Amino acid sequence: MIQSTRFSSLLFLLVLPLLSFAQSNEDDQVLFQLDSEPYGIKAFNYYFLKNAEEPSADSAKIKVNEYLDLYVNFRLKVKEAIAQGQDQTPEFKEEFEGYKKQLAEPYLMQTKVNEQMVAEAYQRLTQEVSASHILIKSDEQANPEDTLKAYNKALDIKNKILAGADFETLASQVSDDPSAKQNGGSLGYFSALQMVYPFENAVYQNQIGDIVGPVKTRFGYHIIKINDKRKARGQVLVAHIMIRAKPDSLSMATAKSKAASIYDNLKKGASWDEQCKLYSDDVRTKPAGGKLQWFGTGQLVPTFEDAAFALKETGDISEPVQTRFGYHIIKLIDQKGIASFEEMQSELETKISRDSRAKDKKSVAITKLKESQYFEINPIVFNQLANYFDSTLLTAQWNNEQSQTNGSKVLFTTNNTDYTLQLFFDYVEEKQKKRKLTALDTYVNQLYNQFVEKSIFDEELELIEAHNYDYQMVLDEYRSGILLFNLMETEVWNKAMVDSIGLQEFYDKNKKKNYKLAEHVVVRRFVSKDSSVLQSVSTQLDKTNSELDSLFNSQEPLTLQTFEEKIEQGKNKWLDDHWAIGSSVQSGKNYFTLWHVVSIQPDGYKPLTEIKGLVISDYQHELEKQWLKALSKKYPMKLNKSVLKSYIEGFED
Structure with a gap:
């Protein structure tokens, strides 16, 4: 219910202008030439302001010149692609025509219906709806007989509910939505643009308690029960400490106990960041104190969302909350309501263009174009x-x-x-x-x-x-992007991947500068509040970390934390002062740490086999640098300094 091409991997390059045509307007001043081909200030300005905030008078000269360097380099690559005839290949033409049609739609759809749909979506975003459904599957391409059969089945279910049958019981028995067996068809709360458009219409156009349907979507026929409606909660920004565990497993009980102990530590004044770094199993967020992205209703599991939105004051911390991932302790960082229509208009237009309601918009657009x-x-x-x-x-x-x-x-x-x-x-x-x-x-x-x-x-x-100048710019951005991707793949990316001899030579030439490996230790690190625990651990180092974890945490889950690491000299002051094989105990404010140095490895160079990905990336940068140097000689650049100066001075007015 709830809602790449190879070109998408190139989008990181589009922070600079992807312009393939040069002087397109007679009144456009020439900013520079590449081998006598002119490129105007109008297009440069368009893309410069598109990709960056307007600079201040003090920063204009620096920012414009930095951007100009990127722009010229890009133009050199695209010019070379065209010189090689890559814009004439059947593969390019087919791919570009596909993008061309996709890009055209937003411009072809600029009708009143678009404005109406954006306004409708925004209005619906101010309200959240709770609904349940029973799904009877029906393929969009099914013959009329099968479609009618599915419709009649759905209608029969609706009549049973209206006659007094329990909705949730029927959902668990007959719904083709697999989750209905566990949730009785409940979809929880959601808002606009989270369900397919016909379903969204049904729930927003009816009242609490209504039984609606059959409603046809691409999934089949739905019987819908409107459970509740409420004012939208907006968005919330939180951090969490997660103790991972699988549902219905013995580990869930252990996770619950561990989460309770962490919560107790926090209530007694322990540092959130410290507890998160020590105990959270979310390796992606723990370095940043467990901070997540902004989210609203319908974006995360309901129990997590409800606990997060229940927090009222910045810094408030929830009791442990169970989800299918384990247990979470949640801290409120910030919250905000729905943004204004003006702030959301552009985002809504983009989402609607990709939403199922775009079909309706397209139909109206065709009707209007027929008239015109x-x-x-x-x-x-x-x-x-x-x-x-x-x-x-x-x-x-x-x-x-x-x-x-x-x-x-x-x-x-x-x-x-x-x-x-x-x-x-x-x-x-x-x-x-x-x-x-x-x-x-x-x-x-x-x-x-x-x-x-x-x-x-x-x-x-x-x-x-x-x-339409805007469309010309966007269209050319994609055209140039495809050309650049193809050329970079040939001249840089693939070359670095397959040139094993060149890669080895590059590594040998640069290893002293870029790939040195300082002397380092292989260590086992143990953390506990109780120094006697670490004393006991120090006598049992013949056991693995996993065995020690099970031994010491069987009764009290936070008794001991274990880690295995490689640390270079100069990266940790305590280890620098205890640089020898053996054990040492470091006393902290709330915790003790047992460091056990297993071995000391001498300085040298990181082996190519271990850092091949990094070396390939560096080699690609070097190949690109050399290639750009050659292109600069092939297509000399002549800058119109007076035009550039006037453009920069325009930001100082």
Whole structure:
């Protein structure tokens, strides 16, 4: 219910302008030239301000010049890709056309319906709904008989509930949602943009206690019970200490006891960061004191969310909370309500463009574009359309045998174009797919609607490409990004991966500078509040850390913490002062630490086999540096200093 391409891996590079065309406007001043090809200040300004905050008068010169270096380097790479003809390969053209259509949609969809959907989504975000559902699966491509069967089954369930049957019991018995057996169909609280659009509509358009449905979504038919509605809780920022354990296991009891002891320590004044660093099993967050990202309702497990939102004052700490991951102690850092419409508008527009409601928006957009393009269908030709097709279309083997006599007939017109049967036949031959469960006339109608949509959008797209500057910039960003990815893959990334001889030579040349390994110790570290515990541990070092953990923590879970580490000289003052094989005990404010140095390893160089990933990355940077140097010679840069100076001075006004 709740809601990559290779190009996505390149997005980190898009913090600099991905511009492939140069001087596109007669009044655009030339900022620089690469081998006589001009690049204007207008595009540079667009991307500079897009990727960074407007600089102050004091910082403008530094920031603009730093960005210019990145920009020029990028332009050099893209220029080389074009010089190699990479923009003419079939692979590039196919990939770029796919992105082009995706990028066009937000511009093609700029209609009133978009504004209405954004306003609707924001209004719904101010309220949270609790609902339960019973799902009867039905495939979107199912034949009418099976669809009707699923609908009638859902309707029968609804009637039983209205007659007095228990919703939760029925959900656990008949719902096709696997989780219903455990939760009786409950979905908890959620808000807008967290469910598919038809489901969202049903819960927001009905009242508490209503039994709604059958509601059709891409998953099937739903019978929905509206349990509650409340004001949105906003978002919360918390930290947590997690003791990991699996549900219904013996370890859960141990985790509960350990969490209770940590909570008791915190209530007695122990440092949160100290307890988190010592005991939390969330290795990703413990270095930062257990801090999580901002979240709202429906983003984490409900029990964790409820405990977090129950905290009222900054610094408040929850009692241990059980989830399916184990036990958590939660500390409130900050909280905030729903942002203003103006602050969320751009984000909502992006989310809606990817949401299932975009289909409705697209339908309205097509209707409006038809009006603006004076779309007119030829009813006589349209009514005869099915006569040109036979059962071979359903097996994707249809071919156009009628084109010589009928291809010139006009199927529909716009203000710019006559769309003939021949154009439609060509489209069908290319796009036809096997359709075992679809009636012939239904499939012909689907292909016709797809052809109309494509034709209408293609016409509008030509106008956008010619006149919409923002779209030109975004489109070129992706075009250049694909070219850059392909070229970097060939010239830098893959070369460093496969050139084992070059990699070895690079390592040998740079190991004294970059890959030195200082003298270091292999240590076992033990932490406890009780020095006598560490005294006992020191007599049993023949046991493994795991064995010691089980031995000392069987009665009191926080008695002993164990670690195994490698630490370089100069990284820990205590070890520096006790740099010898053997044991030493360090006294802290609240804890004692037993350090047992197992071995001392001499200085030298980190072996290539152990740091190959790091060396490959460094080698890639070196290859790129050398390559850019060669490109700078191949395409000399001539900077228009007066234009650059005027641009920088503009930030000082």
